[in-house]
Structure formats: C-alpha cells, structure tokens
Amino acid sequence: MLTRRSFTALATMSVAAPFARPAQSQNASVLDSAFERLEQLHSIQVQRGDDLVYARAARGPGLDELANIKSCSKSIVALLLGTCIARGEISSHTARLADVAPALLPEDATEGAADITIENLVTLQAGLEGTSGSRYGGWIASGNWVADALRRPMIAEPGSRMIYSTGSTHILGAAMTEASGQSLLSLARQRLGDHMGFEIPPWVRDPQGYYLGGNEMALTPRAMLSLALLMRDDGTFRGTRIVPSDWIRASTISRGRSPYSGMGYGYGWFLTRSGYALARGYGGQVIAAHRDLGLAVAITSDPNRPARSGGYFGDLIDLLDNPILTFAEAA
Structure with a gap:
C-alpha cells in the first residue's frame, strides 16, 4: 500500500x-x-x-x-436545501426545526431539540449525540430514525461544534420533505438530475418513508x-x-x-x-x-x-x- x-x-x-x-x-x-x-x-x-x-x-x-x-449524499442534501430556501419553502437557514417541520418532533424529544436550526443541521452542529460510526447500526435498527435522532442526548450547545452524524442530515432531509411537500428523491431529480442530464435511482427509506438523508x-x-x-x-x-x-x-x-x-x-x-x-x-x-x-x-x-x-x-x-x-x- x-x-x-x-x-x-x-x-x-x-x-x-x-x-x-x-x-x-x-x-x-x-x-x-x-x-x-x-x-x-x-x-x-x-x-x-x-x-x-x-x-x-x-x-x-x-x-x-x-x-x-x-456520505457525499450529505453535500447533495445541502445543495437541495439552498433551492428550498430560494423558493421560500423554508424561510431561512436560521429557521427552527419546530417552525419548519413541527410534526417531526416526538413528544419526548430531547430538551432543546425544537430550537435546533436548519443551519445547525446542515453544518452538523445540532448538538445531539451522533448516530454515525459505532452508533449507526442501532440507529438504523430503530423504528423511527428521525425520532430516535431527536431523542439523543444533547452533548453540546447547538451551533458550537461539529458532531459528525448522518442522523442530523436525515432530520434535515425529512424537514425539507415536510416543507416542500416532495420526497428527497423527487427534489433531487427535479432540481438537479433532470436539469443536469443524469438519473437518480431510488435509495434507502426509513420506516416512515423518508429517504435517507446523508447516505x-x-x-x-x-x-x-x-x-x-x-x-x-x-x-x-x-x-x-x-x-x-x-x-x-x-x-x-x-x-x-x-x-x-x-x-x-x-x-x-x-x-x-x-x-x-x-x-x-x-x-x-x-x-x-x-x-x-x-x-x-x-x-x-x-x-x-x-x-x-x-x-x-x-x-x-x-x-x-x-x-x-x-x-x-x-x-
């Protein structure tokens, strides 16, 4: 080597x-x-x-x-976020998760999860314990990937430091789906692939039907x-x-x-x-x-x-x- x-x-x-x-x-x-x-x-x-x-x-x-x-998928989700903000489907990068997609928040979400911003998610600074690496398998095995990620303990102040976590990008992708009324697959095809001349096949979805954001x-x-x-x-x-x-x-x-x-x-x-x-x-x-x-x-x-x-x-x-x-x- x-x-x-x-x-x-x-x-x-x-x-x-x-x-x-x-x-x-x-x-x-x-x-x-x-x-x-x-x-x-x-x-x-x-x-x-x-x-x-x-x-x-x-x-x-x-x-x-x-x-x-x-995980190059994470960067593509970020590009699609830019189109959602430009179209007014999401008001701003500073918008709170509770305002963009309140239905995603479980009743027992970690304290402070509702105030996580779209920017916190796209920069991987949500503050929540990560779901990647050794925790990835357990997260995927859960019955609700979004809710599981939002129940994780808050280990840092949102916006304070990067915590690499596919769960954060998955929450973001689900929030974009709720805000736009289109699946992540549809957004990727209509706003990238169709205009740029390449196909995007369906990929993994979670138990609630959200396409995996970030992998x-x-x-x-x-x-x-x-x-x-x-x-x-x-x-x-x-x-x-x-x-x-x-x-x-x-x-x-x-x-x-x-x-x-x-x-x-x-x-x-x-x-x-x-x-x-x-x-x-x-x-x-x-x-x-x-x-x-x-x-x-x-x-x-x-x-x-x-x-x-x-x-x-x-x-x-x-x-x-x-x-x-x-x-x-x-x-």
Whole structure:
C-alpha cells in the first residue's frame, strides 16, 4: 500500500525529473501510478475549464454505471436545501426545526431539540449525540430514525461544534420533505438530475418513508463530476442556473471544523487548506471543486473498505493537492 509520505515523494520526483514530458502528461502518469498502488481506487476524473484532462476507471463499475456515493449524499442534501430556501419553502437557514417541520418532533424529544436550526443541521452542529460510526447500526435498527435522532442526548450547545452524524442530515432531509411537500428523491431529480442530464435511482427509506438523508445514494461517476462542475461554477451547469450562487458561496465559508480530518466544514461541504470544496463518502468517494483554479474532480473507490484521514483518504488528499492541483498549472 502506498503511504502518504511515499506517494508525495513519488509525485515530487515525477514533476521534477529531468527530460520529463509536458507537465500535464507527468500528472497523468502519477495518477496512473496511483491505480497500481492504491487497491481501493476505482476511478478518477479531472476537468480543467471545459476540458476533461484525465478520466480513468481501472476498477469498479466504470464511469457510466452507478456507484454508491455514501456520505457525499450529505453535500447533495445541502445543495437541495439552498433551492428550498430560494423558493421560500423554508424561510431561512436560521429557521427552527419546530417552525419548519413541527410534526417531526416526538413528544419526548430531547430538551432543546425544537430550537435546533436548519443551519445547525446542515453544518452538523445540532448538538445531539451522533448516530454515525459505532452508533449507526442501532440507529438504523430503530423504528423511527428521525425520532430516535431527536431523542439523543444533547452533548453540546447547538451551533458550537461539529458532531459528525448522518442522523442530523436525515432530520434535515425529512424537514425539507415536510416543507416542500416532495420526497428527497423527487427534489433531487427535479432540481438537479433532470436539469443536469443524469438519473437518480431510488435509495434507502426509513420506516416512515423518508429517504435517507446523508447516505446510500447512487450516482454514476460522470454525474459526480457534473456536481463538481456545479460547485466550481457557482451553481450553474452548462450556462443554466441550478442552485443560487449566494448559496454556493455561503456553503464554502467554514462554519466549523472536523475533529477527524481538521478540515473546515461549511453548508454540507468540507473545505481543504488548498482551496477545494469537497464532498466525502465512506470508502473514498469524492466530489471536489476548486473554483479559483477552475478544477472539478470526481473519485470513486471501494465502498466497502474504510478510508481514514490518516490512511487512504489522506492518500486521496495528496492526489488532489499534488498531481491534480498542478493540472491547472499545465494549461
């Protein structure tokens, strides 16, 4: 397995080698080498401006078949939230859960749950005990995922710190369904997929019929790249406005910080030190946009193997920061 240190050394050697090929070809060569060393890696696509400068699927279902994007779904829910606010279905990011979707609150909800705001949910700062990691199985086994998440103990002041929890995004997705009168699947199809030319199949629903907000959505890698372009281009896709630009800009302002990776976190998007807005899914699924350098990136990986910040996911960040970032310099 290629370590972060050895990969960085390889990338540096490749770029600095004498008699080297043009920079873009060197970058492609380093990415090709990554497939040989990173056994989890399925596909990489890189677009600079209007040009697809790298696209390869060495493993997995390929670029045109569905891949489970795991928690990249959280970032898509956040994009849809921007459309709900723009249409007045939700009054503001500061609206309280009790005002947006009071029917979701169980009678025995944790004290203070009613006052959790939409912003608290989309930034993963609801304050409630998380439902991810070791608690995920028990949460999914409950008879009511929304109510179970809202009964969790309050372990932090809402808005004070990031607590990674699929339960928070699921509450948000259910609130958007209540506010808009449409399922999360319908919102995703009508406001993203139909306009951008890709299909979104149904995915997991909870016992009450709400689509799981924040996990298990499937898209093709090409659709993932389209979403990266949407983020890169301030909410437009091929000249068509899809998501309000002010929401995209607000989404890429850090509102908190991941206790695991140290990355900033905006409205559903991780923010790297090198300037990417990034959706991250279990196993190493990545949708990334670098607005300033005109880059859009989609990466898929084995969805059944972990990708920790200090391990494989760190290797992917090295890919984003060295050969991929320098594609912009090869223009």
